[in-house]
Amino acid sequence: MTAEPLERSLDRPEQLTGPAPFPYPLPLVLRPARESDLPELRRLDEEVFQEVAYPGFLLRQLYDIYAEHFLVLDDGEGRLRGYVLAATTALGRDSWILGLCVTHDRRRHGLGRELMVEVLARLRDAGIEQVRLTVEPSNRAAILLYRSLGFLPEEPDGGLRRDYFGPGMDRQVMRLELGRGGG
Numbered sequence: 001m002t003a004e005p006l007e008r009s010l011d012r013p014e015q016l017t018g019p020a021p022f023p024y025p026l027p028l029v030l031r032p033a034r035e036s037d038l039p040e041l042r043r044l045d046e047e048v049f050q051e052v053a054y055p056g057f058l059l060r061q062l063y064d065i066y067a068e069h070f071l072v073l074d075d076g077e078g079r080l081r082g083y084v085l086a087a088t089t090a091l092g093r094d095s096w097i098l099g100l101c102v103t104h105d106r107r108r109h110g111l112g113r114e115l116m117v118e119v120l121a122r123l124r125d126a127g128i129e130q131v132r133l134t135v136e137p138s139n140r141a142a143i144l145l146y147r148s149l150g151f152l153p154e155e156p157d158g159g160l161r162r163d164y165f166g167p168g169m170d171r172q173v174m175r176l177e178l179g180r181g182g183g
Contacts, residue, residue, distance in 0.1 A: 028081055028106070030114060033063060033070040040080045041072070048101040052165065062087070062098065068126075069095075069119055073102070073111060081106045084115035086123055086131070095123050097133035100142075112145055120149070124178045131178060134164060134171035143172065151176045 033041065038060055046053040054062070062085060063070055069086035082102035088095045097119070102111045123131060133151065135142045137160060151174040153159030164171035 028073040028075055028111065030071060030073055030118060033067060033072045033083065035063065037072060037080060038063060040078070041083060044080050044083065044101065044103070045099070047103065049099075052169075054099070066098075069122055071115055071119055073106070073115065082111055082115060084119045086119050088123070088126065088128060093127060093129040095128045095131045097131060100133075107141075112142075113149070116145070116149055120176070120178065129178050131176045132173060134161070134173050137170055137172045143174075146174050146176075149176065 038056075041059055041063075042054075042056045045059065066085060066087050069084075069088065071084050072080045073082035075081050083099065084097065085099040086095050087098050097116075100112060100115060102115075120131065131151075132154065133146065135146065137143075154173040154175045159173045159175075160170060161173055162170050164173075
């Protein structure tokens, strides 16, 4: 099933905490990623994820395979301020969130939630029933966001996977049952 076109302005200064910076940043547009975004996606991924950023060739391949579930926050000035990427299985009803990020200057404004809500709606519409993701166990803000969206630690071990990405790189594995009417 093909997702509906998306291009939505996220101009909500009332959600900012504290006074707005001067000049106020331009509104962001939530839209599907484009092939022309790949260099900027690589820059963004490296800025946010640093040593665990995706290599450029892998971002390219992920875009080619999962473009339908690769959404970005565009500031209208040539810079992306966030993205979410979901991967789906070919024959199953499962999905993984492979990346969610928002630049440091745009955090705490509900943008990560906007990205997640949109991609989860697209996954549900595509018939996906279960979504998983991993998060660094010390990233409390992300864990709270995912829990508020209905994600729970994966059972039976509580979701903590030691050395998931290599020695000392533990991750919390979380799961959300989408079903057809909930989420």
